[in-house]
Amino acid sequence: MPIPSKRTVAADDVRVMGSLECAQPIETLTQLQNDSYDRFLQKNLASRERTSIGLESILREIFPIESYDGQYSLEYVRYELGKPRYTPVECSQLRLTFGRPFRVLLRLNKEQPIEEEVYLGDMPIMLGGGEFIINGAERVVVSQLHRSPGVDFVLASEPGERKAYSCRVIPERGSWIELNPTKKDGLAVRIDQSGKFAATTLLRAMGQEFSSNTQLAKLFYDVSDQKVSEKLEKKTVADDVIFPAGHEQCGEIIIEFGEVLTAEHLVKIKDAKIKTITVIDEVNDQLILNTIREDVTSSHEEALLRIYQRLRPGNPPALDKAIDLFRDRFFDLNRYRLGTVGRFRINRKFQQDVSEDEMTLASEDYVNAVRYLIRLRTNDPTAYVDDIDNLGNRRLRTIDELAADEIRKGFLKLRRTVRSG
Numbered sequence: 001m002p003i004p005s006k007r008t009v010a011a012d013d014v015r016v017m018g019s020l021e022c023a024q025p026i027e028t029l030t031q032l033q034n035d036s037y038d039r040f041l042q043k044n045l046a047s048r049e050r051t052s053i054g055l056e057s058i059l060r061e062i063f064p065i066e067s068y069d070g071q072y073s074l075e076y077v078r079y080e081l082g083k084p085r086y087t088p089v090e091c092s093q094l095r096l097t098f099g100r101p102f103r104v105l106l107r108l109n110k111e112q113p114i115e116e117e118v119y120l121g122d123m124p125i126m127l128g129g130g131e132f133i134i135n136g137a138e139r140v141v142v143s144q145l146h147r148s149p150g151v152d153f154v155l156a157s158e159p160g161e162r163k164a165y166s167c168r169v170i171p172e173r174g175s176w177i178e179l180n181p182t183k184k185d186g187l188a189v190r191i192d193q194s195g196k197f198a199a200t201t202l203l204r205a206m207g208q209e210f211s212s213n214t215q216l217a218k219l220f221y222d223v224s225d226q227k228v229s230e231k232l233e234k235k236t237v238a239d240d241v242i243f244p245a246g247h248e249q250c251g252e253i254i255i256e257f258g259e260v261l262t263a264e265h266l267v268k269i270k271d272a273k274i275k276t277i278t279v280i281d282e283v284n285d286q287l288i289l290n291t292i293r294e295d296v297t298s299s300h301e302e303a304l305l306r307i308y309q310r311l312r313p314g315n316p317p318a319l320d321k322a323i324d325l326f327r328d329r330f331f332d333l334n335r336y337r338l339g340t341v342g343r344f345r346i347n348r349k350f351q352q353d354v355s356e357d358e359m360t361l362a363s364e365d366y367v368n369a370v371r372y373l374i375r376l377r378t379n380d381p382t383a384y385v386d387d388i389d390n391l392g393n394r395r396l397r398t399i400d401e402l403a404a405d406e407i408r409k410g411f412l413k414l415r416r417t418v419r420s421g
Contacts (some may be wrong), residue, residue: 006290013347030130032141033399037126040108040400043100048077048110054400055079055407059104061334062411065418074418077105077115081123088133093135099124126399144397145216150345151369152386152393153376156180165376165385167369169346169361172339173405175329177361179373186290187370195310199289199370202302205326206363211300213257214239214278219367220288220374223280227268232279235261236289240277241269256287285374331360334412341395 028034038044040054050056056079063076082101091098099122108114124132131138140313147222151173156166167179170233178190180198187199203219210216217223225236254272255265261279267276283289297303301319308315308322311329315321330336337344337359348356350368386393 019269020323025035030128033130033141034126034128036400037403038396041123042401047080048188054404058404058408058411062408063106064109068405068419070394071110073109075107076108077107079104080117084125087125092136092138093098093132094291096133097122097124097135098127098133141402142398143399144402145394146397147388148345148393148395149342151349151365152388153372153384154388155385159192165373167373169365169369170336170342171361172342175389177366179369181287181288182294183296184290186294187287187373188294191307191311195313196292197306197310198297200291201303202310203307203363203366203370204244204295204297204300205307208300210363211298211303213298216288216292217257217280220371221283223278224281225276226279227276228274230263230266232261232277233263233266235281236277236283237277238280241274241277243272256292285377287374287377288370307408333359336360340415358371 007216022092041055042050042054052060057136058077059079063074065074066072080103081102084098084100086094086096086098088098090096101116102120102123104120105115105117119289126132131140131274132237133205134261146173149170152170154166164181166181167176169179175192178189180188180196182188182196188194188196189202190199191202193220200216203216210219216222217238222267223237225233226235237257237259240257243250243252243254253260254268259265295313297306302410304322305319310327312321328335338361339359340356341352343356343358346352346365347356350372352368354362354364354365372383376385
């Protein structure tokens, strides 16, 4: 093999150097951490210029705090981060935490309002390499890779068994909702690993417009009022058929919701002089009908009490407490929040137009989740299960989000203490 000449080697070196010049520069690997923590503190911005993210968002979320009797309230005005008392080197030598004094200006509203700056401690400051000095030692916060908020559909059955599709609605903060099939081919829901109950119970609890069986059926089937004739035989009834006023059996049920009409039923209905009945035009999947049969509730209030009993077993049922618990679990932004990512993924999955500012669970989200399960069960080619291990279904929780969670917990304890007097 010939030995390359000096001239050939030099030409090769030039080509290599040229390709290196065209390569993309390697970014600073700690830049993500630095940017996220700067975004969390907004320390270089004046108080009036800060947006509602990070620390500023938490303080706006927690305040104002009212006393238990409502006579006083504590409002947030602004916060300031002072200059560090010691240098990083001094903190390492003296085993101190390198941080800035964290002071919050609060206003106490009473007959004569008072404003006062309150020192809440030192806020740790990140150094250029993404590390903190805590009690003299360098520490780093590792970002977490976790499942993205939103909705995921999985196939839970074993090989050889009937396909069993399930669904999870995962918020950024708050209770998980799981939808799983039952042994009777119905659909059960579980909230934060609590006891199971019929999926339609949760839907009834979301509003009066979903309280009756007929209203539920209209969400998932084509329901119409039809004139009584022999053509209705083998149709499924979408509402109880009752003997009308003036009949000797007035008020008694001829055929219950979800039953299939037979020739005998039609004879009774004609004899009772009933002209029209409400039926389901076509039933491709019995899932919802089976779920309604398993549902022990029949109204909005009963559904709220049922959920309260599942989430607070052993407590005596009370409607006002049930309403408060349901509102806190799903409609209080302090306790339940889908997040921007969660709302985007849900809207994209169901191709719906719920506002991106809607951070709580909408009834449309839940209804579409059940409809998607039905599409999976009926082998709709446009419906598919999600791979929870795919990086596209995961997200990175950076230091700003992790720090916000911990600080929020502390302020919530403060709020409970102030409210209790």
